[in-house]
Amino acid sequence: MRLITSLLLLAALAAPLANAQDYPSKPVRIVVPYAPGGINDIAARILGYKLAELWKQPVIIDNRAGGGGLIGSEIVAKAAPDGYTLLMGAVGEFSINQHLHEKYPLNPLKDFSPILLVSDTPMVFAANIGAPFNTLKEMMAYANARPEGLAYGTAGIGSLSHLMAERFVYETHTKMLNVPYKGGGPAGIALAGGEVLIGPLAASSAIPYMKSGRVKMIAVATMRRFPLFPEWPTVSESGVPGFEASNWTALVAPVGTPREIIVKINADANRALKMADVRERLTAVSSEAMGSTIEEVAAKMKDDSERYGKLIKVMNIKLE
Numbered sequence: 001m002r003l004i005t006s007l008l009l010l011a012a013l014a015a016p017l018a019n020a021q022d023y024p025s026k027p028v029r030i031v032v033p034y035a036p037g038g039i040n041d042i043a044a045r046i047l048g049y050k051l052a053e054l055w056k057q058p059v060i061i062d063n064r065a066g067g068g069g070l071i072g073s074e075i076v077a078k079a080a081p082d083g084y085t086l087l088m089g090a091v092g093e094f095s096i097n098q099h100l101h102e103k104y105p106l107n108p109l110k111d112f113s114p115i116l117l118v119s120d121t122p123m124v125f126a127a128n129i130g131a132p133f134n135t136l137k138e139m140m141a142y143a144n145a146r147p148e149g150l151a152y153g154t155a156g157i158g159s160l161s162h163l164m165a166e167r168f169v170y171e172t173h174t175k176m177l178n179v180p181y182k183g184g185g186p187a188g189i190a191l192a193g194g195e196v197l198i199g200p201l202a203a204s205s206a207i208p209y210m211k212s213g214r215v216k217m218i219a220v221a222t223m224r225r226f227p228l229f230p231e232w233p234t235v236s237e238s239g240v241p242g243f244e245a246s247n248w249t250a251l252v253a254p255v256g257t258p259r260e261i262i263v264k265i266n267a268d269a270n271r272a273l274k275m276a277d278v279r280e281r282l283t284a285v286s287s288e289a290m291g292s293t294i295e296e297v298a299a300k301m302k303d304d305s306e307r308y309g310k311l312i313k314v315m316n317i318k319l320e
Contacts, residue, residue: 020260027058033072044088050272081256095304112252117290123245126206136238149175153196155184164245204286221245
C-alpha cells in the first residue's frame, strides 16, 4: 500500500513536468484586446509568428476589441489555465484601467500570471512645427506665461498620453489644459494640423509627422536616450528627473497556469525576441524588443499600477 501511495505521489509530481515537455501539443491562441493595427496587435503577430516556428504549432492571433481592452482581457482571465489561451496586453490593461473605474471586474495583478515583457514604445512630447518653442524648458516658460496656459492634445480622458501629461503638470506645476480626442490617431492629426501646439504621443505616432516636417520633437520620456533617435533629449535630462512613460506590452496567461508552462513560454519567447528579424520588425514600428524574466514583468506591472493609481487618485480622474 505504501509503495502504491509513493508511486501515485511521484506520478502527480511528474505530471506538470510532462505537460511542460509536451507543450504545446495543439494550437495556441493569443488574444489581442483591440482591433488590428495597434502595438498590442503588432507585437502579438511578430512574436506569435516566431513562436509558431519554434513550437511547430499554429499560434492564432484573436482580436477581441471593446471596452477599452476589457472584453479581450476578460476572455483570457476566464479561460482554462492550461497555457493555450494567452493575452497580449499593454500598460493600459495591466496598470491603468482598473484605477479609472469605481467598479472594475478584473484585478490584473491577481487574475493573470505574468510571462514576459515583449515590446516597449516610448512616449514623447512633440510640438507642431510652428510652435514658438524648441525645448522642454522653453515650452514650460511659454505655457506659464499665458493666462490660460497651453493646450495639449491627448488620445482621450484616462489614456496613457493624458496620464503622462497630467503627471508632468503635477510634478512641474506647468499651466496646461487637456484637449481630449477620440484616440491617438486624431490627436496626432490635430497636432500636425496646428489645432494644438503640443502633444504627448507614442513615438510611433509622432515619427511619421516628424519625417513629413509637420511636427518637431521636444523630449522623449525614457530614462536613457531612444536608440533609434539618440539626438532626442529625454524629459529627465531636460529638467524633470526620473520622468518616464512608455506603452510597453506584455504576454500573460490566466492565473493558475502551471509554473512549468509559464517558464517554457518565457524561455521560448525570450529566445524569439533576441532574433534579428524580430527585433528589426519591432524597430520598424519604433518599438524596442524587450524580453524579461517572469519576476521582472510582474514587478513592472505592479510598479506602474501603483504609480498610475496614485496619480489617478490625486488628479481625481474617473471614467463612467
